[in-house]
Amino acid sequence: MPPKDKPQLAESAIKAESAIEVKDVTKIFGSTVAARNISLSVAKGEFFSFLGPSGCGKTTVLRMIAGFESPSSGQIFIEGKNIISMPPHKRPVNMVFQSYALFPHLTVLDNICFGLRFAQLSKADVLDKAKRALSLVRLEHLAERFPSQLSGGQQQRIALARAIVKEPAVLLLDEPLSALDPQIREEMQTELARLQRELNMTFIMVTHDQDEALALSHRIAVFCLGNLEQVGTPEEVYSAPATKFVAQFIGRTNLLPCTYVQSNRNRHCVKLTNGTVLSADADREADLRDGETCYICIKPHAVKLQLDPGSPGAEYGQATSLRAIIRATNYKGTCTEYLLDAGGMTLRAELQLSSETSSLTPGSAVVLTFNDESAWLLKDQPTASSLPQKEPTAV
Numbered sequence: 001m002p003p004k005d006k007p008q009l010a011e012s013a014i015k016a017e018s019a020i021e022v023k024d025v026t027k028i029f030g031s032t033v034a035a036r037n038i039s040l041s042v043a044k045g046e047f048f049s050f051l052g053p054s055g056c057g058k059t060t061v062l063r064m065i066a067g068f069e070s071p072s073s074g075q076i077f078i079e080g081k082n083i084i085s086m087p088p089h090k091r092p093v094n095m096v097f098q099s100y101a102l103f104p105h106l107t108v109l110d111n112i113c114f115g116l117r118f119a120q121l122s123k124a125d126v127l128d129k130a131k132r133a134l135s136l137v138r139l140e141h142l143a144e145r146f147p148s149q150l151s152g153g154q155q156q157r158i159a160l161a162r163a164i165v166k167e168p169a170v171l172l173l174d175e176p177l178s179a180l181d182p183q184i185r186e187e188m189q190t191e192l193a194r195l196q197r198e199l200n201m202t203f204i205m206v207t208h209d210q211d212e213a214l215a216l217s218h219r220i221a222v223f224c225l226g227n228l229e230q231v232g233t234p235e236e237v238y239s240a241p242a243t244k245f246v247a248q249f250i251g252r253t254n255l256l257p258c259t260y261v262q263s264n265r266n267r268h269c270v271k272l273t274n275g276t277v278l279s280a281d282a283d284r285e286a287d288l289r290d291g292e293t294c295y296i297c298i299k300p301h302a303v304k305l306q307l308d309p310g311s312p313g314a315e316y317g318q319a320t321s322l323r324a325i326i327r328a329t330n331y332k333g334t335c336t337e338y339l340l341d342a343g344g345m346t347l348r349a350e351l352q353l354s355s356e357t358s359s360l361t362p363g364s365a366v367v368l369t370f371n372d373e374s375a376w377l378l379k380d381q382p383t384a385s386s387l388p389q390k391e392p393t394a395v
Contacts, residue, residue: 025074
């Protein structure tokens with residue numbers, strides 16, 4: 001399983017001295033804006049992830065921090081120093097690539113020593129630092145092997161050792177685990193968390209795997225089409241998404257278009273397009289007016305199903321429920337996913353396997369229920385990626 005014991009970074013630490021400051025950074029390739037007005041801050045000792053689908057701009061921002069791309073506009077600071085004009089090899093960062101990029105003709109130990117040999121260190125110091133880095137990734141016994149004699153997971157750990165041996169201020173990881181098999185990938189997630197914890201080094205990782213980002217990160221920046229949609233803790237981006245895109249991308253979420261009806265001390269009430277009235281936790285949303293369009297959001301695991309007894313549906317102000325038809329089921333080992341049609345609206349539910357779920361089969365009429373506390377409202381507003389933007393001027 002992915003690591004669950006990642007260290008918690010206090011809010012005061014996040015607001016303290018920053019390792020990285022990205023300020024209003026834009027990158028334009030021809031007519032394409034790959035990153036638009038990106039601003040974010042990464043604290044020292046933080047495990048920070050850039051998350052999003054392919055082509056969203058996350059790798060472009062990482063490469064600008066590394067110095068492999070130059071911003072069209074904006075500034076980047078590392079430990080308070082503007083590094084825009086600084087060449088990559090002089091920046092206090094190191095990078096781990098998806099492809100490992102090990103020298104095939106050098107032994108494991110020589111691969112790790114390679115970068116140190118340009119640091120004006122004695123041979124004894126080079127060897128001592130390399131052996132310490134090798135011990136950190138727990139592969140001392142493979143020092144004399146060549147990369148071709150290692151598994152994919154072992155090669156990635158050697159790539160990590162080579163990157164940390166120079167003790168950079170920031171370690172940049174570009175999809176470091178995406179080439180690994182699932183089981184090895186989970187093992188490497190545990191190793192990454194342990195390594196970051198022991199070194200107390202700032203890690204910035206690019207990934208498209210939301211589970212990986214949620215498991216490893218202190219905070220996550222979610223990207224879409226070159227825009228920064230939200231920055232927050234894993235709990236915030238999962239349970240309190242700021243935009244429709246984040247709600248749909250971070251875990252599956254049922255988003256039902258509706259109209260805001262009223263609120264009281266305990267809950268918000270909304271009306272679906274088919275006239276059904278539902279309610280959500282009043283503590284999780286504000287600043288909505290009567291008649292305003294919005295979305296009610298429910299995670300699939302919060303949905304409960306039972307066979308429809310044929311009784312009338314819930315009326316206004318009563319328990320939240322919807323009638324639906326099961327269209328398909330997907331067995332997922334510890335749970336089953338149900339694809340539901342509720343009056344033309346498509347929803348998903350995830351139920352743990354039990355004797356009660358055996359009767360829930362495709363074609364069954366069911367009643368879908370959820371607690372107010374497990375639902376929240378999202379304003380019907382364009383995501384950052386769909387808003388009209390003033391084109392930045394390349395410099």
